[in-house]
Amino acid sequence: MSGMAMASLSPAAAGGATGLVMFHAKGEDLMVHVKASGFAPGSMHGFHVHDKGNCASPDFSSAGGHFNPGAHPHGPQDAARHAGDMPNLQADAQGKVDQKFVLKGAKLQGETGLVGRAVIVHADADDFKTQPTGNSGARMACGVIAAH
Incomplete structure (x- = not known):
């Protein structure tokens, strides 16, 4: 079984970001590293794992809703949350993201694993309150x- 997975971000038809998302198994958690560009300088973006590994539709609606096998409410990392809820991405002054964080209790493989699902970057920041999406706007990547 692989201890690593990757996703290559493609922009939405209306424009968006490109880059790589790397997942490394670390004990009971996953280390996530995002390297992406094409953002407005200083902007913040909601970032989630979505249920279906399908980025075929122009607006990425084909990826379905947030990955939520435990039927939890949407929320921040330190509260009950969807398995696919991740911290906001913060772009630097050049519109680039190079961000690492730990996703607690996440797995790569199996029924509750992330492999085969999609990562989505949203146009707006996640407020971690609005159900079920965090009010993070359109899907931009x-x-x-x-598995890698």
């Missing part, structure tokens, strides 16, 4: 998570 999508990538299917594949």
